[in-house]
Amino acid sequence: MFRRLSLHPLRLLSPRSLRCRHVSTAKPFYITTPIFYPNAVPHIGHLYSLLIADIYYRYHSLKDPSRPAQFVTGTDEHGLKLQKAAQTKGLPPKEFCDQLSVHFRRLSQTANISYTRFIRTSEEAHEEAVQHIWRELDSQGLIYKGTYSGWYSITDECFYPDGAVTHISRSPTQTIATETSSPVEYTTETNYMFRLSAFREALLDHYTTHSTSIFPQQYLTDTIAILSSPLQDISISRPRSRLSWGIEVPGDPEHTIYVWIDAVISYLTAIGYPWKNTDSGFSNGWPVDLQIIGKDIVRFHAIYLPAILLALKLPLQRQLLAHAHWTSSQKKMSKSLGNTTDPFDVMGTYGVDPIRYYMAIAGGNFRDDVDWSDAQVKKETTELRNILGNFLLRVTSSKIRGIIQAAREKGGLEPAKDSRYEPLSAALKVLPSQVAKDLESLEVSDALKRIMEVVRLANKILTDVEPWNGDSPAVTLTSFNTSIETLRVAGICLQPFIPGTARKLLDSLGVGEEERTWAYADKARAGVGLVKGVKLF
Template sequence: MLLRHLPTRLTRFQRTRQPLAWRTLSTNGGSNEKSWYVTTPIFYPNAVPHIGHLYSLVVADILARFQRLLKPSRAVIFLAGTDEHGLKIQKAAKARGVAEKEFCNEISAQFRILAEKAQVSNTVFMRTTSDVHRNTVTDVWRRLDALGLIYKGSYAGWYSITDECFYTDAQVAPAPSSSTAPSNLSTPTPMVSIETGAAVEWSKEENYMFRLSSFRESLLAHYKSSPGAIVPRQHYSHIVSILENSPLEDISVSRPRSRLSWGVSVPGDPEHTVYVWFDALLVYLSGVGYPWKGGMTEGRERGWPVNVQVIGKDILRFHAIYLPAFLQALELPLQQQLLAHAHWTVEQKKMSKSLGNVADPFDAMEQYGVDIVRFYLAKVGGRWKDDVDWSESQLTKHSKELQSLLGNYFMRVTSKRLLATLSSAAPVSLADIAADSDSPNATLLTAARTLSSGVQTSFERLELSEALEKIIELLRLANKVLTDIAPWAPNTAPDTVAACYTTAMETLRVAGICLQPFTPLVAGKLLDALDVNEQNRTWECAAEAKEAGQVKGVRLF
């Protein structure tokens, strides 16, 4: 139940008594080239990182690395960070007996270390406790307030400390354990969020509100005109259904200072603290320097709007409805795409400290290697639609697959026996091999030549598992061709050995270039061994035939 106290001053918004014609601005204006901008969700550092945090980081890193290879002359901005305000932090710090900032410093550092350990190439690590971010939050608040979009009102609703947000009656349900329990009139029935399963409690307080209700039509129009704005499709359909079938209620954007002291103070009212989700969502702007003195010209150069926002499916509403409404109010272009991935589970159960089933990303990378874990996260988790079970046995299986198809293949084609035979063979060019249409080597070269375009198509659809599978398919074919020809056999002609070797080196070069976004350490080691210099590792180079340089056989794993 929401009782609204409308402000006394009349702004442009209130004088019209009608919703303004909010619109999504075009991103095509200006001749300056826009930087490519990708973001992860900013992580809540009330506990140490788990495998789900690494998943989001790796997914965004794969996209960032691909874009750098695709267009080396264009800047790529990659934001990660930590969301350090809110009641959970306040309580966790109190339980530890330390100040909130000290607590955040310690835990936030773990997320930085995780990114570095996993070879994540973020260019910005933004903390919401920074002065830069605080200035952005204050500026945006004042702009929205000046438009009459923020007002003070009494709010009553279901509040989740875990999710740091209010829910309406329609968004909560009795907790599963209590739905079949005998009724007890003296004890309220425990309630949970339908979307996240987090416990909620009834709360009533005086807060500042944002007029989200004024943006339903403009947001619906945006999504209707941009069917690819949310991936996968099921989440796009969910958001459109909400906008089509349910009125948007105004949302709380502050909490009384008496309940929440750890956060940004509401400008002009020190008795209230800016609500953590309003604060946190603005990190994507503060990370690229908003407000921009040079307007959207500077904003484009800094990367706005976001090209891809990588988020977990549980925070879709905040990024697909709340943030776009703020952006429309500020007359800023909306994010181009939201990639809402599923979650990693353990034995089909959500990871939880209380259950003791949290997969440690540091332990996984230490045991299996950074690239193997990245490979597994992308190959198994890169389909987005359904939750994926973290499995040590499956991780081992995929580790063996990559080591066999890539590592063992490279060792086989650079073995001493094969190289000894090769020394007596006449050199053979890629063009000569391709011209022999009856040779399996020609078939392999054709597959290698088209690999980068196929992988690029998958990247453009944000289908990372599919992209990686195309590379693996090429390596499977390469291994089959090598086994069928058997160049190490005593009766294999030296010219055939030469053709097989040249084809293998070209296949490995192309595969190495295409693997760079996924497994940067192994791909770099392979390309070094193939004598491919840095300038020749771009996506464009993967589509061009290149004769092998001075190859050094090395162990890749």
């Protein structure tokens, strides 16, 4: 059960935290993104998956710094699409993948994504692990050779049954995959098959008794519906004559292991599978605590991978977060359609943290597709600058600090009780716990909006109080102290979302590295340290 996530990973260690840190025996928190398909350069959808995972990884860092963590991303480098794309470029597939995989690493680095492992499925260790799993499944009688017929999509690199395709009446008549709108054609070929049908009841029992195992709820409902009817066994190989770029089936050089089976196993191999025993897997992080995927690949992660895990007698992933898509003019962004948004371009134009902020606040409810809008980007990022950046400059203005300093030099300045600040003080006391509750409920957008609402309230009260007029230095001091405390608490809570800006903010407030964990957001600061106004954006 995982809807209320127990979220936690590593953070940068300060000298003090090193002194008091104990060796944790807990299972590392383990979070993954999809393993991206590098048949072209990254688009904004890839950044979206990375950002969601990074927000949760960083949140764990703050929530429980003593618990280790794994954050895995990478590239899925086998398959027919890559083979054809490499041929088009006149390059060997491995060299083609080498060139494109670099762009996905660069995307993570540019966007300040804190992954701990970047796996490539072309790695030798991964190939060995995939073949090891094949042999294990085969030894249990779960693999057999048979003739498979179905609707095959080159784009999606998978077969679809009759019930998962739509026939479009046009000239000529076209058939597409209902889920992805990718063209399909009816194909019959001899492949190796996996007895997926043998795991239907066990999977159905798992999902009906683990009501938070897939989020949003609609994808859990869909998965249960699929499992409530008989499951077909699935093809898990392709003829080598058609697909040469992939992992060879052990003992049969005429067949290549199906790319999606190869890909989902990467979540195991990234943390050292095969392990000596189950305890070794646990100490490395298995099972995955939170698996970030796109809504179009739910069945691979909710049915195919869990069936393999059951066969291997390994625990299933604790929770899947299946996010919606970013669209362009209400159409899914796709490299094949050429309607993608370049993440490097938009981060270069607006800044890294403003784009992180926009994507989290606009796309953080996961249920509905979000249409990319430059106008909306400008609106949200302008609000961020006005609400957060300008507030810091207003509070730390020389006028306000001058009034306080002059009064202190006369002696005996104490903050005044001002009822106008009571709603803000009350909101600050519960903000960290409310944001944590939102995040643990997988409501990223709500969490971020909640932080900004408190800073917006602080802005309004500052405007109402007018502490810069100097009528009452004691009121000015109250305004200054409460505003700085608002920025401190907000700064701690903003670290998962806009880490670079949050660091700059906390630095400007004189908040030490060891005082930036979530626990410190719940503690009122004893006093205001050395504060300096800086431009956050």
